[in-house]
Structures are given as structure tokens and as C-alpha cells.
Amino acid sequence: GRCVSPEECPCHHGGRLYQPNDTIVRDCNTCVCRGQRWHCGREECAGTCIATGDPHYVTFDGRAFSFLGDCEYLLAREVTGLFAVTTENVPCGTSGVTCTKSVVVVMGNTIVHMLRGRDVTVNGVSVRPPKVYSGSGLTLERAGLFLLLLSRLGLAVLWDGGTRVYVRLGPQHRLCGNFDGDAENDFSSRQGVLEPTPELFGNSWRLSLLCPEVNTLAPQESPHRAPWARRRCSVLRQRLFAPCHDAVPCQRFYDWCVFDACGCDSGGDCECLCTAIAAYAEECGRRGIHIRWRSQELC
Numbered sequence: 001g002r003c004v005s006p007e008e009c010p011c012h013h014g015g016r017l018y019q020p021n022d023t024i025v026r027d028c029n030t031c032v033c034r035g036q037r038w039h040c041g042r043e044e045c046a047g048t049c050i051a052t053g054d055p056h057y058v059t060f061d062g063r064a065f066s067f068l069g070d071c072e073y074l075l076a077r078e079v080t081g082l083f084a085v086t087t088e089n090v091p092c093g094t095s096g097v098t099c100t101k102s103v104v105v106v107m108g109n110t111i112v113h114m115l116r117g118r119d120v121t122v123n124g125v126s127v128r129p130p131k132v133y134s135g136s137g138l139t140l141e142r143a144g145l146f147l148l149l150l151s152r153l154g155l156a157v158l159w160d161g162g163t164r165v166y167v168r169l170g171p172q173h174r175l176c177g178n179f180d181g182d183a184e185n186d187f188s189s190r191q192g193v194l195e196p197t198p199e200l201f202g203n204s205w206r207l208s209l210l211c212p213e214v215n216t217l218a219p220q221e222s223p224h225r226a227p228w229a230r231r232r233c234s235v236l237r238q239r240l241f242a243p244c245h246d247a248v249p250c251q252r253f254y255d256w257c258v259f260d261a262c263g264c265d266s267g268g269d270c271e272c273l274c275t276a277i278a279a280y281a282e283e284c285g286r287r288g289i290h291i292r293w294r295s296q297e298l299c
Contacts, residue, residue, distance in 0.1 A: 014243040050164075053275055054099055067199065103159050163272070199215060
């Protein structure tokens with residue numbers, strides 16, 4: 001045998017080995033394997049804010065929190081007011097959990113309303129994607145499970161018609177944080193105060209002060225549903241998703257999954273479970289690790 005120089009050694013990603021000069025895509029950058037390490041481009045990527053489940057949020061800067069508001073909230077807006085994205089959350093279980101019912105995108109004089117179980121409307125008129133509005137630079141199309149709204153302002157909103165919303169854009173803010181690279185200052189209230197809890201922060205971004213404020217009491221775990229929820233959500237910790245565990249730690253998504261599957265006790269429990277698993281799979285996919293997880297037995 002012969003000695004192998006470090007330059008000839010492979011790199012690891014998603015549980016696989018890659019040879020020198022192999023490439024992978026991470027977000028909007030391409031990475032090249034050299035000397036056992038990935039060397040990635042430094043392009044500043046569009047940010048993604050996530051609202052998923054009963055509702056859990058991840059800000060553009062990556063801060064994660066849960067906020068059980070029953071109201072309409074400002075999710076993201078462009079600083080000068082070019083656009084705004086709002087979501088309406090309503091109760092979806094007896095224990096206090098809430099789920100997304102609708103998503104509204106306002107751009108100048110154009111209002112796009114995406115309501116669960118209904119056609120999308122633009123300024124009150126029902127439309128069937130794909131649809132292009134050249135005047136306002138707005139495009140609506142279907143992308144797999146998602147309804148996709150694209151704007152020439154650099155905004156993309158994806159909604160699965162249920163409880164998952166993704167907002168992708170350059171630096172803006174609100175319940176999605178301020179997208180300045182610092183997750184620590186994401187809990188800035190409407191008044192500019194840095195709030196200590198998700199509840200105080202989320203309450204400040206209500207669109208109507210008539211809505212109830214959210215307190216810090218967590219919903220009670222249902223004793224007869226918890227074992228079922230833990231058993232079903234454990235797939236996130238098992239071999240199927242193992243290739244993604246290094247890239248995206250699964251514990252937070254597992255906790256959210258159990259919380260949602262427990263809380264959805266007014267019907268739709270499978271939808272809540274599947275959405276929680278899909279949210280983790282989506283994060284894996286964004287890092288180039290694509291897992292075929294849906295089956296007859298699972299979602």
C-alpha cells in the first residue's frame with residue numbers, strides 16, 4: 001500500500017462520502033471538497049422565515065420559538081412598506097393550541113388572500129394558479145404541495161394550504177425577526193423594545209388590539225395522546241432521517257412534533273403529525289439532504 005495525502009481524502013455530508021473536487025449545494029452556495037473539508041462560496045443568501053404547526057416560528061436569523069396566538073399577526077414586512085405578510089391563527093384543539101387559517105400578502109394596491117380550503121383571491125377575485133400579473137410583478141403558481149407567490153420585489157411566500165408558511169426574502173422583518181445576522185435581538189416589539197419572552201414579543205405584533213393577549217401558560221399535555229405522539233414522532237430520531245442528523249439536529253423538531261400531535265385533538269391529528277415531520281424534511285432538503293420519507297404507513 002501507499003500513504004494517502006490529505007488532499008486525496010474524502011469529505012462527509014449527509015452520511016455519505018464525497019471525493020476531492022465533488023460539489024454539493026448549500027443554500028445558494030456551491031461547496032467543493034478539498035483536503036477533507038468543504039469550501040463554500042460566500043454569496044449572501046435570501047433569508048427564510050418559517051411558521052409551522054401549532055405555531056412554531058424560526059426567524060430569518062435562525063431564532064426558534066413557539067407562540068400560541070389566536071389573532072392576525074404581522075409575519076414580515078419591507079422596512080419602507082413595499083409589502084407585508086400577515087397570518088391569521090385560530091384555535092385547532094381543546095388544549096389551547098392554534099393553527100394558521102390564512103395568509104395575506106399586501107403589495108401596494110394588490111392584496112393576495114390565501115384561505116385554508118378556498119381558492120386564492122387577488123383583490124377579492126378568485127384565481128387558479130398558474131397566474132402572472134405583469135403590472136404588479138406578481139406570479140402565483142403551484143410547487144408540489146405548496147402554493148407559491150413570487151414578486152419582483154424579491155419576496156417569495158410558500159404555503160401548504162395548512163399549517164406551514166415559508167417567507168423568503170432579503171433583509172426585512174417582524175414576527176420573523178429583523179434579519180441582521182444576530183438572532184439575539186429578534187424579539188424586538190412594535191415599540192422597538194427588546195422583549196424577554198415570545199409571548200410579550202408576539203403580542204406586540206397583533207394587527208388588532210381586540211384579540212386576546214397570549215400568556216405564558218403552556219397547554220396541558222394530554223395523557224392519553226402523549227404516548228401515541230411520542231411513538232409516531234420518534235421516526236425523526238430513527239434511521240430514516242439519520243443522514244440529516246448532523247446537518248440539522250432533530251431534537252427541536254421532535255419536541256414540536258410531539259407538541260403538535262398531542263395538541264391537535266379536534267380532528268386533523270394526522271395532518272399535524274405529517275406537517276411536523278415535513279417541516280424537518282424541508283430543512284434537510286434545504287441543506288442538500290433529500291429524504292424520501294412518505295409511505296403508505298407514514299403520511
